[in-house]
Amino acid sequence: MAAQRGELRLVMADAQGHIYDDPRLLMVCRRGWQWGLPRTDEIIPLPEESECFFLPGRQALGLDPETGHLAAPEGEAQLAVAAFAAPAYTLSAHPAYEAAKDAPLLPLFAYGAVGFANGRFYMCARRVDKEPRQEFRHIPKSSIEQGAREVLAACPCNRLVRHIVNNCVGRYDCPAARNFVLGRYEAPLPTSRSCNARCLGCISAQDSDSPLRVTPQCRLDFTPEPEEIVDVMRFHARRERRPIYSFGQGCEGDPLMNADLLVASVARFRASGGSGTVNCNTNASRPEAVAALADAGLTSLRVSLNSARDALYARYHRPCGYDLDNVRASIRAARQRHVWVSLNLLYFPGITDTEPELEALARLVGENGVSMIQWRNLNIDPEWYLRHMDAGDGGGRLADEPAMGLRSFMKRLKKLCPWLVYGYFNPYLGEHADIAAPLPGQWRMPLPSTLAR
Numbered sequence: 488m489a490a491q492r493g494e495l496r497l498v499m500a501d502a503q504g505h506i507y508d509d510p511r512l513l514m515v516c517r518r519g520w521q522w523g524l525p526r527t528d529e530i531i532p533l534p535e536e537s538e539c540f541f542l543p544g545r546q547a548l549g550l551d552p553e554t555g556h557l558a559a560p561e562g563e564a565q566l567a568v569a570a571f572a573a574p575a576y577t578l579s580a581h582p583a584y585e586a587a588k589d590a591p592l593l594p595l596f597a598y599g600a601v602g603f604a605n606g607r608f609y610m611c612a613r614r615v616d617k618e619p620r621q622e623f624r625h626i627p628k629s630s631i632e633q634g635a636r637e638v639l640a641a642c643p644c645n646r647l648v649r650h651i652v653n654n655c656v657g658r659y660d661c662p663a664a665r666n667f668v669l670g671r672y673e674a675p676l677p678t679s680r681s682c683n684a685r686c687l688g689c690i691s692a693q694d695s696d697s698p699l700r701v702t703p704q705c706r707l708d709f710t711p712e713p714e715e716i717v718d719v720m721r722f723h724a725r726r727e728r729r730p731i732y733s734f735g736q737g738c739e740g741d742p743l744m745n746a747d748l749l750v751a752s753v754a755r756f757r758a759s760g761g762s763g764t765v766n767c768n769t770n771a772s773r774p775e776a777v778a779a780l781a782d783a784g785l786t787s788l789r790v791s792l793n794s795a796r797d798a799l800y801a802r803y804h805r806p807c808g809y810d811l812d813n814v815r816a817s818i819r820a821a822r823q824r825h826v827w828v829s830l831n832l833l834y835f836p837g838i839t840d841t842e843p844e845l846e847a848l849a850r851l852v853g854e855n856g857v858s859m860i861q862w863r864n865l866n867i868d869p870e871w872y873l874r875h876m877d878a879g880d881g882g883g884r885l886a887d888e889p890a891m892g893l894r895s896f897m898k899r900l901k902k903l904c905p906w907l908v909y910g911y912f913n914p915y916l917g918e919h920a921d922i923a924a925p926l927p928g929q930w931r932m933p934l935p936s937t938l939a940r
C-alpha cells in the first residue's frame with residue numbers, strides 16, 4: 488500500500504538497536520542542506536534485502552504537525568535511523584538528524600531516509616534497474632559454498648580464482664564474486680594493486696591520516712598473470728550464456744594502472760574466440776590506455792564520478808596527475824572506437840540533483856558520447872561529504888543550489904540526452920554494443936529554454 492507524506496512517522500532507535508516509530512512526529516528527510524517532508528513520488532516500501540540501522544551520536548528529529556517545528560522524540564529511543572537500500576535502488580534523500588560534536592564518523596554505507604506507516608517501513612528511493620542480479624534471498628548459502636568448492640576444484644592453481652573465492656566471497660560477501668561462483672552474470676577480474684586517485688570513499692585503501700580507520704575490503708596483494716585472467720574468463724563463459732567480465736573491483740586500485748596486463752589478457756581472450764561483454768570499471772584517467780584496450784577487444788567502459796563539475800570532482804576523487812579533462816578524453820577515445828560508455832554516477836541527494844550539475848552532466852554526456860548512466864549511491868557519511876563539497880572555490884556556496892529531486896533530475900537529463908539508457912548494473916552487450924550516443928563533436932547543448940522543466 489502506498490503511504491502519503493503526511494502519514495509517515497519518524498523512526499528512532501535506542502542504544503540497543505531496537506527501532507520504534509513515534510506516534511506524534513512526522514518523518515523529515517534532507518537533500519544536501521535542504522530539509523523537508525519526503526515527496527509523495529519518492530516514497531516506496533522498504534525493498535526486500537534492505538537494512539535499517541541506527542546512527543550513533545545522532546539525534547533523531549521529526550516534524551511536530553501541531554507546532555510546525557522540528558522536535559526530538561520523547562522517551563529513551565533518541566537515535567536517528569537510516570536504511571541501506573538493496574542493490575538496484577537509488578536513494579533520493581538522507582535522514583534528518585542533529586549530530587553531536589563528538590559523533591563518530593559513519594562507515595562507508597549509503598544512508599537513506601526511512602519512516603513508518605500502515606504497519607511497515609518506507610524509504611525515499613527509486614528502483615532504477617529491473618534485473619535481479621544481486622538478489623540472493625532465494626539462494627541458499629549452501630549453493631554459494633558448493634559453487635565456491637567447484638570453482639576452486641576446477642582451477643586449483645589460479646591465484647585469481649583463489650582470491651575471488653577466499654577473499655571476495657569468504658570475507659567480503661561481494662555480490663559479483665558470489666554470482667561468479669554461482670556461474671551467472673558478471674565475472675569479477677581484480678588486477679591492480681595501486682591507484683592514482685585518493686577518493687574520500689575508497690573502500691579498499693585510505694591514507695594513513697584518514698579518519699576512516701577501516702575499509703570494508705583490502706587491496707589485492709598480488710598481480711595476476713594474463714593466463715590466470717583469461718582462465719577465469721573462459722571458465723565463466725562455459726557456465727553463463729550471456730557472460731560479462733569486469734576489470735575494476737572494490738578490492739583493488741584502478742585497473743588502468745596495469746593497462747598492458749589488461750590489453751594482453753583481452754587480446755589473448757579475443758584471439759582464442761572468447762565471446763561476451765568485456766567491461767572495465769575505472770576512473771578513466773588514461774585515454775591512451777583506454778584506446779589500447781578498446782583496440783584489443785573491450786566492449787564497455789564504466790567511468791566512476793561523483794560530479795561532472797571540475798571542482799566537485801577534484802574534492803571527492805582527489806586525483807593525482809590527472810583531472811576531469813583526462814576523463815572526458817578517455818570517454819571520447821572509447822566512443823570513437825565503438826565502446827559503450829556508462830557513467831557510474833555516485834548520486835548524492837542535494838549535490839547531484841541541482842541545476843548546475845544537470846547542465847554539466849548533460850554536457851559531459853552529450854559532448855563525449857556517453858551511452859548509459861548507472862545511478863549508484865555514494866556510500867559515505869552525508870555530513871562529512873557535504874563539508875568536503877562545500878569547501879568553497881569562489882564559485883558560490885553549494886547550499887544555495889536548490890535540489891530538484893531524483894525523479895525530476897532523471898527526467899530532465901533524458902530530455903536533454905534522449906539516447907541515454909538508465910540502470911544500475913553493467914549490461915550484457917554481446918561483444919560489440921549497438922550505440923546510439925552521438926560521436927564526439929556531434930551534439931550541441933539545447934537552448935536554455937529546454938533546460939526548464
Ligand code: SF4
Nearest residue numbers: 682684685686689740
Ligand atoms: S579510483 Fe577506485 S581504487 Fe582508486 S581511490 Fe578511487 S575508489 Fe579507490
